[in-house]
Amino acid sequence: MRGIRIGSAFGIPIKLDITFLLILPLFAWLIGNDIAQLTGIVNDVFGSAIVADPLTTGSTQWILGAATAIGLFICVLLHEFGHSLVAMYYGYTIDSITLWLFGGVASFTEMPERWQESLIIAVAGPIVSVGIGVIAYIGFMTVPLPGSLEPAKFVIGYLALTNVLLAVFNMLPGFPLDGGRVLRALLARTRSHARATQIAAEVGKVFAFLLGIVGLFANLFLVALAFFIYIGASSEAQQTVMKAAFDGVTVGDIMTERSDLDVVEQNVSVATLLERMFTERHTGYPVVDNGGLVGVVTLDDARSVEEVEREAYRVSDVMTPDVTTINPDADAMDAMQRMQENDIGRLPVIENTELVGLISRSDLMTALNIIKSRGSQTALTERSSTSLPNAR
Numbered sequence: 001m002r003g004i005r006i007g008s009a010f011g012i013p014i015k016l017d018i019t020f021l022l023i024l025p026l027f028a029w030l031i032g033n034d035i036a037q038l039t040g041i042v043n044d045v046f047g048s049a050i051v052a053d054p055l056t057t058g059s060t061q062w063i064l065g066a067a068t069a070i071g072l073f074i075c076v077l078l079h080e081f082g083h084s085l086v087a088m089y090y091g092y093t094i095d096s097i098t099l100w101l102f103g104g105v106a107s108f109t110e111m112p113e114r115w116q117e118s119l120i121i122a123v124a125g126p127i128v129s130v131g132i133g134v135i136a137y138i139g140f141m142t143v144p145l146p147g148s149l150e151p152a153k154f155v156i157g158y159l160a161l162t163n164v165l166l167a168v169f170n171m172l173p174g175f176p177l178d179g180g181r182v183l184r185a186l187l188a189r190t191r192s193h194a195r196a197t198q199i200a201a202e203v204g205k206v207f208a209f210l211l212g213i214v215g216l217f218a219n220l221f222l223v224a225l226a227f228f229i230y231i232g233a234s235s236e237a238q239q240t241v242m243k244a245a246f247d248g249v250t251v252g253d254i255m256t257e258r259s260d261l262d263v264v265e266q267n268v269s270v271a272t273l274l275e276r277m278f279t280e281r282h283t284g285y286p287v288v289d290n291g292g293l294v295g296v297v298t299l300d301d302a303r304s305v306e307e308v309e310r311e312a313y314r315v316s317d318v319m320t321p322d323v324t325t326i327n328p329d330a331d332a333m334d335a336m337q338r339m340q341e342n343d344i345g346r347l348p349v350i351e352n353t354e355l356v357g358l359i360s361r362s363d364l365m366t367a368l369n370i371i372k373s374r375g376s377q378t379a380l381t382e383r384s385s386t387s388l389p390n391a392r
Contacts (some may be wrong), residue, residue: 001097012084014077017100022123024069032065035154042157046140050150060151068155074097075132075163079170080104082128083121083178090117102228111240112191119185122178129167136160174211175204176232194244201237243333245371251335252328254367255349255357263288264297264315264356271310272303286348286355287319293348293355295319315387325350328357332367333357 001016009230031038039052055064076098084106092107112118137160142152171179175197184200208230215222235354264273264285277283277299287295297319305313326335326347335347339361349357 003096009081010085010088011046012088012094013096015096015098018099019101020073020099020373022048023101024073027069027072028062028065031158032062032070033179035061035064038158039154042161045161046157047152048140048157050154051121055154064143064151064155068158071159072132072162073103073275075159075166076104076130078132079129080106080176082124085114086124086391087117087121090121105346113188115185115188115193115196116388118188119182120182120223122185125178126167126170129163129170133160133163133167136163141347172207173200173203174229174233175200175206176236178389180207182235193242197237197240201233204233208233216332242336242368245368246336248333249328249367250328251330251333251347251349251359252303252330252357254332254335254363255328255359256363258356261286261355261358265289266294266316266319268303268313268315269311270305270313270315270318273297273315274299274310284346286358287315287357291355292327292353293323293350294347295321297350298322323348327351332359332364336361336364342370369392 003017003020005013005015007014008224035055037050039050039055042048043050050176055061077097080097087106087108088094090112092112095107095109097104097106097246112121136156140153140160143149143156169366170177171182173179173183175184177232180200182201183203185194187196187199208226211222211229212226215224246255262280262282262285264276264287265285266289273285277284282296284296286293295316297315301318301320302310305318324342324344324347326340328349328351338347339345346358346360348355349359352379
């Protein structure tokens with residue numbers, strides 16, 4: 001997940017997504033606008049006697065709303081550090097922790113597949129939230145009443161309550177919530193990681209559907225959260241299935257060989273390039289000069305030139321010279337991840353500085369379909385004698 005980096009801790013970059021900058025003021029306003037009712041809830045749960053009236057006078061309620069919202073997201077950040085630090089203990093790398101619309105996300109370079117590690121990493125976050133809730137409750141009970149510390153007592157009490165609720169909600173079986181990951185870990189004791197993920201994802205989709213129904217009658221925020229859970233479950237299940245299917249498959253097994261690859265010289269006019277794209281039904285080409293790769297040109301690049309100027313412009317004028325490439329010995333799944341990270345549809349394959357082929361999303365999806373339908377990877381050995389469609 002992309003975001004604005006604001007710092008780091010334990011070597012983990014901390015980022016803010018643009019949606020966080022929108023949701024934080026909204027949360028502050030909602031809490032500040034509802035201070036009286038929330039004070040009553042805190043009093044009922046903890047048996048306290050915080051007087052609400054002083055908390056709603058002047059700007060106090062909005063200051064409390066802002067302080068409470070910031071405190072809540074700091075607790076969410078600590079929750080994600082719970083997952084991350086345990087994962088680092090097991091040797092996994094954490095790309096970043098990002099605060100966004102629905103809380104926080106810890107991005108792992110590689111997801112753990114051993115069920116014991118997955119289980120412990122999944123429960124670490126809720127344990128941290130419960131721990132914060134307990135500490136906040138102890139602090140809440142030590143703050144005297146009545147007095148000038150009543151605003152602080154409200155904030156501490158609210159955070160004590162919400163952290164426990166956060167832990168409880170996260171432990172519901174709505175994969176990819178923590179509870180869904182716990183379910184997957186338990187299922188993986190007797191099943192493959194991919195199959196356990198598929199089952200947990202289906203349970204997560206059902207949970208998301210039910211949560212969405214409840215949200216329609218209670219809170220539209222829950223509908224948005226349900227949508228996120230459904231999409232997240234589908235996406236991670238697909239990624240896991242692809243990783244299992246591509247186990248042992250390299251880029252060289254799937255790529256279009258150099259001898260079958262259509263390329264374009266950098267001194268060709270943009271008008272000629274567009275004619276080739278129309279004739280050959282390709283939307284992108286590696287650009288070469290004396291046989292060496294110098295860039296990539298796409299249909300969008302060619303369209304950026306006005307029609308009357310296309311004869312005058314060369315491919316070298318519109319191509320992308322900084323090309324993301326991959327080695328033929330790299331895993332096929334690495335190619336997919338690199339395409340997703342760079343938002344591109346194809347990768348030139350380079351070996352010893354020479355262009356040896358090209359791999360596209362279409363190549364990967366065709367290979368995946370073959371593997372899934374044939375039930376093995378033997379079909380890939382027939383790649384040289386079978387023509388597979390490409391989107392170059």
